[in-house]
Amino acid sequence: ITVVDKSSVHSLSIWYCHCPGALSRDMQLFQAGLFPASFTRPKTAFTFAVLDDFLLDNLECGTSAMNYYSKIRRLTSSIFPMVVLDRYRELMRAARQWRQCKLYKWHGFAHKDDQPKDGDLALFCLACPQPGINLDLSAGTVAQPDDTPSWLMTRYLVMDGDFKAEHMHPVNPSDEVSLMDGLGFMVSNERYKKHLSIAQDHVQRLDCNNHRAVNQAN
Structure with a gap:
């Protein structure tokens, strides 16, 4: 061997x-x-x-x-x-x-028979506001001291584009085997295809010359 x-x-x-x-x-x-x-x-x-x-x-x-x-x-x-x-x-x-x-x-799945579910292998962000975990919503409003800034309890969602992803199409897609389909940060392939089947792509072109990368991507 x-x-x-x-x-x-x-x-x-x-x-x-x-x-x-x-x-x-x-x-x-x-x-x-x-x-x-x-x-x-x-x-x-x-x-x-x-x-x-x-x-x-x-x-x-x-x-x-x-x-x-x-x-x-x-x-x-x-x-x-x-x-x-x-x-x-x-x-x-x-x-x-x-x-x-x-x-x-x-993530604690080494010595038990439980199978991980969607997102179970992704790192949990302790700083992100999580209702019922680090945010008390029992009274219907966020309980926070008067001196707490409002931005501290705000969730920000940031989306970025990868303009090189289109150059990474596999030669033989059937040979691509996913080991963690939907278990990490990315959504599962089945749910992604389901979203694409109903999603509508709206091409948005900008007049600003400083954002030519957006027009080239579209």
Whole structure:
């Protein structure tokens, strides 16, 4: 089996347990601290440490999966990195699944059978006014001291446009598998398509030259 670690890429011979009642191969790898690239006949596995390190590099340094794995190949063989086995695609898939596992654990779904509902994997904003949580609406009005500014109890909704999103259409949409459809900050695909079926697009053009980006987007 090929094991990818922070230090290098290793080729190891392993022997799975075949005792009565033994766990499946992928679960045995999990118990050993290895994340398999596949779950039926795993031939490649990533250590938990390398997945944590990649997610941290990707978050803080903006390191892509290709550049990160190129570094691992260089650590394995500084003279001939091209001869090291290419597990770039496996890293991308395993990193997505590892990130999802971390989110499940951070939001309390690691050791219980409850399935997360829409938005359960999104961070809760303590500062946002939430009726019934940090706003008392029992009297019909917001209870606040006289010296509290009005803007403190106001909810602001900000919407921004991504003018590059239209260039990110997948080549094969059927191959795009969502791991958290509607569980995070974005709405589920089914609800989004339902909204698009009834929504009307009103093209608004501005005369101001300082807002040419809006006209170009329309």
